[in-house]
Amino acid sequence: MALLVRNWCLGALLLLVSLSASAQTSRPTYDFMTISVIKSPYRNDCYLLLTPAFQGKSEIKLEEEYNLASDRYRANLQRNITLLNNTLGELSAAGWDLVNVHSTEVGAEPPGLHPTATITRYLLRKAKN
Numbered sequence: 001m002a003l004l005v006r007n008w009c010l011g012a013l014l015l016l017v018s019l020s021a022s023a024q025t026s027r028p029t030y031d032f033m034t035i036s037v038i039k040s041p042y043r044n045d046c047y048l049l050l051t052p053a054f055q056g057k058s059e060i061k062l063e064e065e066y067n068l069a070s071d072r073y074r075a076n077l078q079r080n081i082t083l084l085n086n087t088l089g090e091l092s093a094a095g096w097d098l099v100n101v102h103s104t105e106v107g108a109e110p111p112g113l114h115p116t117a118t119i120t121r122y123l124l125r126k127a128k129n
Helices: 002-025 071-093
Strands: 030-039 046-054 057-061 097-106 117-127
Touching: 030 071, 046 071, 071 097
Parallel strands: none
Antiparallel strands: 030 046, 030 117, 046 057, 097 117
């Protein structure tokens, strides 16, 4: 009888340990990437930053979007949107998933004045191999 109880306890313990181990290994771990789009109201000061670098690129200069009342600047905005969409498409094809997007205005002093810059951050993740 003691042997039966001992074997049952040992079997239950092994089952619990194996369930715990499988629960820990089944949770995926991720690599993360941030795309920061920085747009300043000052001319020639708009960038797309990739952290970490992707395909050897960590910084991409964007077209100037100084004044959207002009056709030229609206065309620049269109090119910037196309560049961002293409970059997100390449990242998606490489296995990166978009997790979150956050945009903020920085540098307005006092509050309510036009911001110095707008920063939009795209957080992506990719399951580690």
